[in-house]
Amino acid sequence: CVDSLDDYNIDQKRAAAVPATTLFSNAVKNLSDVITTPNVNTNNFRLYVQQWSVVEYITEARYSMTARNIPENFWGGLYRDVLADLKESKRIVNADALLLPEVKSNQLAQIEVMEVYTWSVLVNTFGNVPYKQALDPKIPLPAYDDASEIYSDLLTRLDAAIAGFSTTATGITGSADILYAGNIEKWKKFSNSLKLKLAMVLADKDPGKAKTLVQQAAPNVITSNAENARHTYLTSSPNNNPLSNNLVTPFTTRKDFVAGKTIIDVMNTLNDPRRPFFFTTVGGAYVGGRIGFTNDYALTSHISDKISAPTFEALLLDYSEVQFLLAEAVERGFITGNAETYYNEAITASILYWGGTAAEATTYLAQSAVAYTTAAGDYKQKIGTQKWLALNNRGYDSWLEWRRLDYPVLLPPSGPDVPDNLKVPVRMIYPIVEQNVNGAQRELAAAAIGGDASTTKLFWDVN
Amino acid sequence: CVAVGSATYAQERTVSGRVTAADEGSAIPGVNVVLKGTSNGTVTDAQGRYSLVASEGTLVFSFIGLKSTEVEIGGRSIIDVQMESDATQLSEVVVTALGIQRNKNELPYAAQQVTSDQIVQTRGANFVTSLSGRVAGLDIKTNNTMGGSTNVVIRGYKSIMGNNQALFVVDGIPVVNNSTNTASQNAGRGGPDYGNAAADINPDNIASVNVLKGAAATALYGSRAANGVIMITTKKGAKKSFDITINSGITFGTINKDTYARYQKEYGGGADQVFATGTFDDGTLPAVNFRADASYGPRFDGSMVYHWDALDPFSPNYRKARPWVAAKNDPTAFFETSVSSNQSISVSGGTDRNTFQFAYTRSDEKGILPNSELDKNLFNFTSTFSLTEKLSVTASANFSNIEGLGRYGTGYNSRNPNEAFRQWWQMNVDLKEMKAAYFRNRKNVTWNWSGVNDASPLYSDNPYWIRYENYANDTRNHLFGYASANYKVTDWMDITGRVAYDGTTDFQEERYAVGSAGSNSGGSYTRFNRDFNETNFDLLLNFNKKISDQVSFRGLLGSNMRRSILTSIRATTSNGLVVPKLYNLANSAGTLPAPTEEYTRIGVDGVFANATFGYKDIAFLELAGRREKSTTLPLDNNTFYYPSVGGTFAYATVLKQPWLSAGKVRVNYAEVGNDAPALSLYDVYDKPTAFGSTTFFTLPNTKNNANLKPERTRSYEAGIEADFFDGRVGFDFTAYQTNTYDQIIPVSITTASGFNSAWVNSGEMRNKGIEVSAFVTPVETNDFSWTMRVNFTRNRNKVIDLYGEGANAVPNVQLNTLSLQGSVTLNAAKGYPYGVIRGTNFLYTNGQRTVDNKGNYMKATNSAEIIGNPNPDWLGGIHNTLSYKGVSMNFLIDIRHGGDIFSLDQWYGEGSGMYANTAGLNARGVQSRLPVAEGGGVLLQGVKADGSPNDIYAENQNTNSLTPFGYSANGGAAAPHAWYVYDGSYIKLREVALSYSVPQTIMDRLRPLKSINLSVFGRNLWMKKNMAYSDPEEALSSGNLNGGYQSGAYPSVKTYGFNVKFSF
Structure with a gap:
């Protein structure tokens, strides 16, 4: 009878227990996907920072976040597809009595660093988000926590994670660690680089705290492109680079994206040697598409074959951006050193990374519009502009740095054909579905941050 | 003495x-x-x-x-x-739960019967569709796809996330009615509509259908009958007889153009009124903006322009320009005449010891889409042997084989030609030219090239390519049957033992050919295999005894063991196919992603008892109870009991009025339990495709719950039935209320929880309503009679409670776990009817729609307001039978009043400038697509922000989304979704049939022929509705997302047919 059929409730086709590392690997891959994809349903940051533009469909290029479930997909892509698996992998590691303490400590630190990374993306995209009560299905209506408090906690957690690394033991190793293949030394550098990056976000809001953290992190950051946090994709779906899914056959025949006029104009002026690695030419020239308007695909530069390749790697953090951060830290008086040296190294690292030569970098840097001493504007403008170029294809990070440094100047589309008062988003609105499934808490959060709008500045975005 | x-x-x-x-x-x-x-x-x-x-x-x-x-x-x-x-309904014999025949007079619950001739009257390929409008309380929605899904709901949706479909029972044996459509298909993301398995039941073999509506009627079937039961009784042979019946019919169908897009014919392809430029044999001339899959292009003026075929090297127009005019053949030319033929033979008979019935039906259907075909072979065999006076055995086997080719693609998907025809199309494209272009070389010669100098498909394929290359095919074999033995222990007690088996085997293949547009340009192949089987073991003890002259007793003791197994595997190639047109998994260009496997088992044991006491055929009291144990619930909480009690009183017998021929009142109360879906207790991990040598696991999107307890339904029902004037007039009125609580629902929770949803035991939904069925025979003479039957159903549904309490009470559960295109949602919202549509609403000022300073509709700030209720206000059916001598005429009118639908077709199609309202003259008499400065633009009805009537003309040129319409309104900001919510009311002339039976006097001379019957008939010939351009009955599939959303809708098909039946 039925009582003897208890195994009917055991799923014969799915695992009830899995190694912690498999959840970690999956989470990191998903993080890389959601940060990298240019899919209009999820990630339109490249459009916001005007590195890319569109061909036919301008809704997202005009900053609509409601015609598609964009905030929902980005939010869910981080909470459900990254953080939930990281949390679960941590639970399994903690429950494993047979792990050597140092190995366990390393594994937990690796997981923790990725959690901090992911949380920081959420906070820097939405502001207040569910944090303390998040990731617990027993709490169906989690409260949103104050963004600045979450941020502080993340930095504390990151410090603890850094302290937890032991280079004499292994952690999550081999192919399970798709970023660093188990190299704990590199993980430490990555963690410190992340700390530097997160600290610099606070630079305008809380310079004192930022300074302390930057000083702690700066000596321990990554020191070359070889130490970039990279994720290399494979040729076959579903493990190909999500860029290729949206750009090339056999993954799609759609031709939705072209180079943005804003970035092309700057790069043309500067004779940027990275242009051929970023974009294609039209009749030998690099032609950018109008921002927020339709463009003729045939008459506009496309995304390069390099970026469109299914196996093109994704970056979660790179040497060039770290060097830019150090240049800025010098300018802000957080650390001592020569800002120009860091600036030059940042640009050189970027050119080399993309496939340019050292000679091209030297030539590029020699131009008065590029050279640190002669380039236009204050350090924010100089670094902001060059970092924006270097962070091409890093839509989210580019958007973060643009909001922080306020350069380059990005103008929203305007004109008689355009709705009034369009503004480049400085925040992503909360998922519409939150109104349905967690409405009261969302409303409290919206009020707390000054309104659930894409124009509401985040707590650190004070200047 | x-x-x-x-x-x-x-x-x-x-x-x-x-x-x-x-x-x-x-x-x-x-x-x-x-x-x-x-x-x-x-x-x-x-x-x-x-x-x-x-x-x-x-x-x-x-x-x-x-x-x-x-x-x-x-x-x-x-x-x-x-x-x-059976004009008088009360004395009717009906088949009730477990196949037991009872006089309707005894039943304390509503049951309504449909006879075999009504079912086959218009030879619908799926008998379920023939029930529409015939039974009060029964809500049937049939999709217009070939062999497509039917949604069958009795007395409203009861379960928030669970199954709401009625249970089908054939001769006492439950028969699966599963749909194999994917979750994506259900959410309108595409996939063929493979229909449901009840369509495999042979209509020619049905003797009668009885609809048991309430929980009391179904308590004996256990949990799965909580949604009501469609009881089917098949034809049986009679002792000492031999009959052969041959039936042959043919049906033709054409689309009802009133249910399809009607296009503007003034403007051609383009996203704005500007041509591209091409330099070909006729020089440098304007060229169609091939990329733009919209009709906001330049106005047709007859000037010379390079069309899509200028890029087709095999076209006579290659590199040539031709006049800029509207296409002669718009997309309605794509639809063909459907033809279906139906041949059946049945042989039945018996000796004094046994009876048998054998039937075979062959039906071939060619649909309205090119390259579509559905062939069915249906076999039925039933035989009963009386081994002794007391012991008889019966065996029955039904086998059906369904072969589908080119099932219709559905939803927002490139394999649904309606996606282009209704949402993204250029009015200059001629379907006959498209057809010729495809057939010249069987290449994907599309109108939607990537550019003037780039002849590769962009978003849309040639529609003929879709049908002839990117088609699906499928096979379903369905075997169900039973063996039973009946032993008459005494003249008042018998025992029946029965083993029943029901199994389906599905095989489906879906393909994209190399060279398709979209995400499968390298080709793709998906294979799906699914096996389901269910075995039921029943033991029944039947009692039927007079306790005294006045008191009768009928009793039933029984047990049921049910075991079911479902296995399936689905795999899809990646990165295209190596060898074009070779469709197998090994031909995957990329590493084959891991297939999705499924293996679920369910076991349910039930014991039940039923007792009916009768007093002089005047009053009856019925008591029933069941205990059930299900494997899908936790061991310590897997047992549930449910009782029912009911009574009837034949008041007419007491009143003894000459005008009152029969009359009965009935009341009942019943509870039904329900178990959880299989495998929702214990947590497991999903395994995504491995990343090279890196293994991935991930938490599933739904959190399981090891503490589930049974879901419960409580229902009350009361009814009164009366027949007057010797059964010339009668009615049956029922009022009911059903509350389903402790609902087992995967409540949708914020993804900040790490999950999309979690199984909980909570929530309550209420359905209450009234049903009326009535009949009248206004005329009845020897030669002529006219009978009219009317059915009326009014159900009110309300979500009483969801999950959590106080400040933590969840106010809303989203029913669509996958997002719907257009970003509207379907919801269970506390305090509202089930399935309400949420989306952006108008901004109202003093009750008027408000426009902004550019004359476009403004939207309310909350982007998830309730903007529609998909539940109908009421349903009705009117059936007339007129007969004169051997000729009879039947017609059935089917009515649905209310029920809202969001149309993605209009949302995109108007935004693309395809529909007539997006062109033509405005209120000033000027072409609306001219700039407002030149007198153009569209004046929307509403008020300005200050409350004064709108006098601002909105631009309608679509230069950079300058339209007031749909997704492209207001510079890309989009119009309120509420504008695209339509009233789904309709009145359909569902069936008309004229039949003639050769009179017995003639037949007596034609022996061995016993009867000849000829009929002509039509289905869905006429319709009145509020929703323009579409059939409001059309939905994506069957299931809980069935109401309220249309995308890529198929037109209704008017069918006409002829049938002849001979009996020997």
């Missing part, structure tokens, strides 16, 4: 006779003849003859669909009986 009388034996005599139909005089085989109050009975043979050992008492003649007749033997040995059709 010595008593001697006790030794007197009743003298055994034989009574015999013939049963004929009152109206036609033809013999009726299969009539039950029973000596009242005993189990002594027989069945009439093919000539309507019977013979029974009986000396005194009353004979009861009963047959489904006919008025049961009682005749006092009174010492006679020959009794001929004429039986009348």
